[in-house]
Amino acid sequence: MSNQRDFSRQSFLGSDSEDRLARLRVAIVGLGGGGSHIAQQLAHVGVGEIRLLDPDCIEPSNLNRLVGATQADVDAGTPKVDIARRIIQAIRPWIKVPIERQIWQKAIHFIQDVHVVIGCLDGYQQRGYLEGAARRYLLPYVDIGMDVTKVAENVFAVSGQMIMTRPGGPCLHCLGFLTPELLAREENRYGDAGINPQVVWTNGMLASLAVGEVMKLVTPWFPTHEPYTWLELDGNAQTVTPSEQPRYCLSTEVCPHHGGRDGLGDPFFTLAKISKR
């Protein structure tokens, strides 16, 4: 098996982009329809370490969108992290792929020392929690999600978003993405087209936007100064546009939702607990 590397087709990303990507550690939380696409793309671009967190095994209903999954995986009930690791290492065997088969809150050490956290989670509350963890460890957070809403009989609106927030900038609450009303509504329903509707092409579009955002963060292919990115996908028209929502919601330059005293690091950290080897 050859480990030969040739990134000439993406050399426009910067003369040292291959090294930048090779020393990058990215955590993907959720390896379903969106996360599996992202894992595959990060392997292609040459990210050196991709950490995978998901407690679930594949189910028959996942096969409509989970990249890399096979009928044999469904029959065997293969863990989603194992499927993603298999596809990553089939593309580039030298990539490190640590996995955790549990909810991310029980594997927080997996997130603390990466460079970017990508959230592909069901549920808005969970997104808020994960972004909070990213803030606590001074990490950029990239979020994707899609929704399907019934707008008339046999008519559905497919939509989605990719949002990147980073320490020092506005968070999902500041931007008006996570609102008290939305979080309350989540208690009652997820989508109108059945439980958690997802389709492969929309997942793929959102995943590509997320990977593009990671590349903007870590490679110098063009100047960028934005404190956040929020792109909205209209899945019916198949168009992507910057969200207008922050224009109406963003009122403060300093995020009041994260940080402050004891807002950084592990609150239970002590040197006595660490392995010094």
Added chain:
Amino acid sequence: MKVLFRATAELVAQVRRDLSRPHEFADERVGFLSVRAASGYGHLVLLADRYYPVADQDYIPDFTVGARIGQDALRKALETSLIDSVGMFHVHAHDFPGKLGFSRVDLREQENFVPDFFNVCETMPHGALVMNETELAGRVWLSKADIRPIDEFDTVGARMEVVLGPRSDDTNFYA
């Protein structure tokens, strides 16, 4: 275990701005960064929290070194560490060409005062940093006697910069 130091680009820029201000008689300025910490998957993560510049009046005239700070400056840093339970990192800048690193005087002086922080906050790592316009370098104390180089520096801004430190277990690697 490797050691990772992470700060926002905004905080690093604030430190650079402060350290580049002229002083009445000192050739360079000094400050302290408070840090929080976490133990990740194979890394000790040091998270820069706040910057504390040394006040103008807390410098002592000494033309044999770039800057000498008095007991008041150290006392204030020790108090911050004690009250907030944070690690403290001494920071200064070297704005001359060549490989970024500590001078022999830096190394000697750090070994005199950094261990004192363990008298007020023994649960957190403490250390020293040096920076120039583009880079950071430093070392961390995990106890009064356990000194390690910082292996990686992450600056988090619109661009995520990940810079690896020197690969050596020799704590005099910058000399």
